[in-house]
Amino acid sequence: MKRQFKEKKRLFCQTFHVRVAGCRLRVKSIEFRSDLIATDRPTLVFLHEGLGCIELWRDFPKTLCEATGCSGLVYDRKGYGGSEKFEDPWPTDYLQKESLTYLPQLLKECNIDHTILIGHSDGGSIALITAAIHGNLVCAIITEAAHIFVEEQTITGIRKAVEAFETTPLKEKLTRYHKENTETIFYRWADRWLSPEFLKWNIERYLPKIICPTLVLQGCDDEYGTPAQIQGIVGHVSGPVYSKLIPDCRHIPHYQAKNAVLSEMTQFIKTIIS
Numbered sequence: 211m212k213r214q215f216k217e218k219k220r221l222f223c224q225t226f227h228v229r230v231a232g233c234r235l236r237v238k239s240i241e242f243r244s245d246l247i248a249t250d251r252p253t254l255v256f257l258h259e260g261l262g263c264i265e266l267w268r269d270f271p272k273t274l275c276e277a278t279g280c281s282g283l284v285y286d287r288k289g290y291g292g293s294e295k296f297e298d299p300w301p302t303d304y305l306q307k308e309s310l311t312y313l314p315q316l317l318k319e320c321n322i323d324h325t326i327l328i329g330h331s332d333g334g335s336i337a338l339i340t341a342a343i344h345g346n347l348v349c350a351i352i353t354e355a356a357h358i359f360v361e362e363q364t365i366t367g368i369r370k371a372v373e374a375f376e377t378t379p380l381k382e383k384l385t386r387y388h389k390e391n392t393e394t395i396f397y398r399w400a401d402r403w404l405s406p407e408f409l410k411w412n413i414e415r416y417l418p419k420i421i422c423p424t425l426v427l428q429g430c431d432d433e434y435g436t437p438a439q440i441q442g443i444v445g446h447v448s449g450p451v452y453s454k455l456i457p458d459c460r461h462i463p464h465y466q467a468k469n470a471v472l473s474e475m476t477q478f479i480k481t482i483i484s
Contacts, residue, residue, distance in 0.1 A: 221272065222242075225264075227293075228320065229319070230315045235287070235288060235316060236285065236293045237284070237285040238283070238285070240282035242281060251278075251281070251483050252280060252324045253282065254274060254282040255284075256328050256330075257334070257336050257337055258287065259332050260332040260399045262330065263290045263291030263292075263387045263388065264284045264286055264292075267284055267464070268465065270468065273472060274475055280483065287312065288312060289394070289395060289398075291388060295394075296394075302407055314344050317347055323347055326350045326352065326479060326482065327350075328351075328354075329352070330463075331357070331461065334355060334357070338413060338416060338420065339413055342417065342419035343419070345419070345422060348422055350479070351423075351424050352424075352479075353424070353427065353443065354471070355427075355461050355462070355463065356439065358417065358442050358443060359413070361435055361438065363434065363436050367433040367435075368403050368404055370433070371400065372400050375396055375400075381393075417442075420449055421448050422449050423449055423452075423478070423481070423482060424443070424449060425453070425478040426443045426451060426452070427453070427454055427456060427471060428456065429462075429466065429467070430455045430458070431460045435461075440455065452478065456471065
């Protein structure tokens with residue numbers, strides 16, 4: 211009887227800092243060392259939410275990389291986690307600035323010119339804008355709970371988050387990741403979304419420029435947005451688009467419905483790399 215041997219894929223993770231657009235960003239890479247892994251596969255780049263960081267993705271990036279055989283990159287945006295502080299107030303176009311300045315330069319510094327962007331909440335909005343403007347770098351995008359405009363439900367959800375920050379252990383939890391910058395990060399995010407001038411924020415104009423395949427996910431019970439967000443993305447992008455509302459799920463699909471989201475993302479990515 212002939213014995214068969216299957217090579218075990220070896221996954222390597224390392225955390226380091228990269229200087230991008232005049233600031234120092236903390237980055238985590240997830241890479242395979244195996245002859246069985248195709249070197250031309252796109253890198254999965256994970257873009258965190260408005261209060262997020264590398265650690266708040268938990269083990270999801272590593273699990274998705276293992277499921278698809280793709281390398282990955284996760285990073286803290288300026289002002290978050292272990293990256294350099296952001297001293298100035300956020301402009302109303304802060305998501306556009308991230309998409310047009312910091313992320314493209316980070317990809318260049320890390321020698322990534324073939325990527326699938328995976329963005330949660332604010333990160334999803336960043337993924338959409340980046341794919342629209344830097345389509346040469348992006349072969350597909352996946353969004354979770356992305357916003358393309360401000361809704362009343364968004365405002366209500368953020369007001370509740372402010373109350374939770376001030377009256378529950380939420381502040382203590384976030385302090386584990388953002389240390390002494392926690393209050394600055396939280397109120398800068400909340401105050402920007404609650405400001406009168408931000409009510410007109412809208413990125414729908416970018417969406418027709420997106421020609422790459424797009425997977426749009428959102429929890430049915432998302433406390434920060436209605437299905438109008440997912441419908442707006444589907445209705446405006448020019449490339450092939452797939453969408454799903456995740457049942458029994460709120461604003462963090464990759465955590466609250468991990469298995470379902472992992473399955474959806476894995477199937478989508480495999481259609482891109484096949």
